[in-house]
Amino acid sequence: MGKITMPKLGLTMTEGTVSSLKVKKGDGVKQGDLLLVVATEKLTYDVEAPEEGLVLDLLVAEGDTVPVGAVLMFLGNEGEQVLDSELPLNIPENTLTRIDQGKSLKTTKESFSVGDSSVASRNSASPLAKKWARAFRLDQAAINGSGPGGMITKADVMKEAGKFRATPLARKQARDSGLAITDIPGSGPDGRTLSADVKAWIEGNSEQRVKVSPVASKLAADHGIDLRGVSASGRIMKKDILEIARAGASKASSSGLAGSLAQDSPGEERRVPLTPMRKIIAQRMFMSTSTIPSVFFNIEVDFGEFIRFRETLNGYLAEKGIKISFNDILMKICAVALMDVPLANAWYDPEAQEYIMHTDANIGLAVAVEGGLLVPNVKGVQRKNLVQVAAESAELVAKARKGKILPEEMQGGTFTITNLGMFGIHDFIPIINPPEACILAVNSVIEKPVARNGNIEIRPVSMIGLSADHRILNGAEAADFLAKVKKLAENPWVILIQDSM
Structure with a gap:
């Protein structure tokens, strides 16, 4: 096994x-x-x-x-x-929901509530008490602690467990069925609840009890759907809840009375739980904006030669089925500039008050995916030619969009590029991806009149921006890095020379 x-x-x-x-x-x-x-x-x-x-x-x-x-x-x-x-004994304390005479009992790691009353957090408990509470499938929040400061001890758990005598198998069957073992009378010695008692209770109360799968129960709680108002042929399943949620016909209980919101009701509100990805993004972005003293720079770049460079390369590589993207060239350009300005490629360790310098430019590319944003990175870009960078970048982007990206392909980034040019954005300030020192913002390329050699010409230009951690880079160093990126973008043939050196 x-x-x-x-x-x-x-x-x-x-x-x-x-x-x-x-x-x-x-x-x-x-x-x-x-x-x-x-x-x-x-x-x-x-x-x-x-x-x-x-x-x-x-x-x-x-x-x-x-x-x-x-x-x-x-x-x-x-x-x-x-x-x-x-x-x-370390079975996770997942959220359990049951419908019992119109009251919703919901227990989580953080809170305990019955009806409208709630307790902000569980009582503290000794490690041994927690272990035995999980073993007996007991709700820790419902146990009165007799230890210092109300701490729950093993003796408290054993006392609580003694109130509800039941065999381990009966407890498991009740838990799997979404039932409270305390609701089921026992026929065993000293009133102990047996497996047969659980089965008999389920059969005897089948008409009154709402039959619902664990997944459907959790979805209903997340969407505020009253299970008593859900009609289903047999057991309520996940698909039944999803159909109601999509139709916007979620039912809620108000003062014990079932109510509903029409799909087109004015002023309707709906709460949507954050996905794990959005939670992480929210945490990291809040941490970045609240702890990093960032400074922002932007500079105008003439992309005329850049575009010609890319068209020439792709024309040559077309027969081999290779295509170099706008971002691939930018990654190589940034890698060259990062080697010249190593602080832009560093991490900041706030606890040790140290810089962490890197010999490799591991450049991440922000990829929009369903439900959030992923930043896979190409390792050691400065050591690879454009064809290698293009192949790895395309593979990482495809894996990210399919949800197949591996942890190691997301870790170790030293610099990030975020490109919103395809949306017609002309200027934006990106948020630094900690612990990195910088992030480059790339905007749309537009044709505009430019003074050049005493003449007015229509040129493809764009603003590129840099958010930098001022704890690592001074203004002059960040400006120097951005100026090098501009110079290389306007003279991209230089990166081919770098590859041959």
């Missing part, structure tokens, strides 16, 4: 979200089959079956966020069973 756990996809990763489950309990899988998709820190990752077998048990649902190393599912052979004693 094998365990599938949340993988660690980077040095800083602490948790991941199960964005999609591809199997269900009882499914047979072959080695290499896709089991689930994990979303974390701007990327998604496919978790594949390490060997052939059966899915013996699933411990997570779609949308669950769990720590690195947490068990997600068990794989084994036909006839094997997962005993309750084999279930990990």
Whole structure:
């Protein structure tokens, strides 16, 4: 029997979200089959079956966020069973929702609420108490602590567990069915709730109880949909909730009465939970703007020779099926300039109060994807020719848009380019991607009259901008870097000489 756990996809990763489950309990899988998709820190990752077998048990649902190393599912052979004693004590405390006589009980790591009352946070608990609370499937927020400052001790957990005598299998069956074990009367010794009691309760209350899958239950909570108002043939499934959400007919409870908002109701509001990617973007951008003393420069560049250079290269390489993009040339230009102004290629370590200098220019290109932004980077651009840069860049962009980018392809960037020229943007100030020192903003190229050698000519020009971390670069150094980029962009043939040196 094998365990599938949340993988660690980077040095800083602490948790991941199960964005999609591809199997269900009882499914047979072959080695290499896709089991689930994990979303974390701007990327998604496919978790594949390490060997052939059966899915013996699933411990997570779609949308669950769990720590690195947490068990997600068990794989084994036909006839094997997962005993309750084999279930990990570190089962993640996922959000559980149940409908009970019109009241919604929702428990998360951060909060506990019944109806309209809420407690801001869970009581503190000793590590041993937390371990036993998870083992007994108890809600830590509902346990009264007797330790110092109200801390929950192991004795408190055991006392609480004693109130609800139930076998481990009965507790698991109740949890899997979205039920509270305390609602089910027991027929065993000392009133202990048995597995048979759970089954009988489910069968006896089938008409009153809302049948809903765990995924549908979580989606309904996220969209504010009252499950009692959902009509479905049998069990309410994910597709039933999604249909209601898309139609804008989410139902809500107000003072115990079900209400609804018409799709075209004036003043309608809807809350949309942030995706894991958007959460990371929000955190990093807030950290950047609130902690980095950035300074911005821009300079006008004549792209006439740049355009001719690119057309000449692509004309020569067309027979080989190779195409050099605008961004590929810019990456090479920036790599040359970064070698001349190494502080623009540095990182800043605020804790150590040090610069981290890099010998390689690992240049990232901001790529817009569904739900956010990814910045894969080409490693060691200064050591590669344009054809190599173009091939690697195209591959990274394609993988990013397909959600197949790997963690190592997102890590280690030393400089970023963001290009909004295709949207007709003439000028913008980009936010630095920490811990990098700079980010280059590229705008649209437009034809405009320019004074040249005493004459007025129509030239393709554009503004390029640089946001720089003033803790690393002084104004003169940042301006020097941008001036070098301008000079190379207006004389791009020089980068071919650099490649041959």
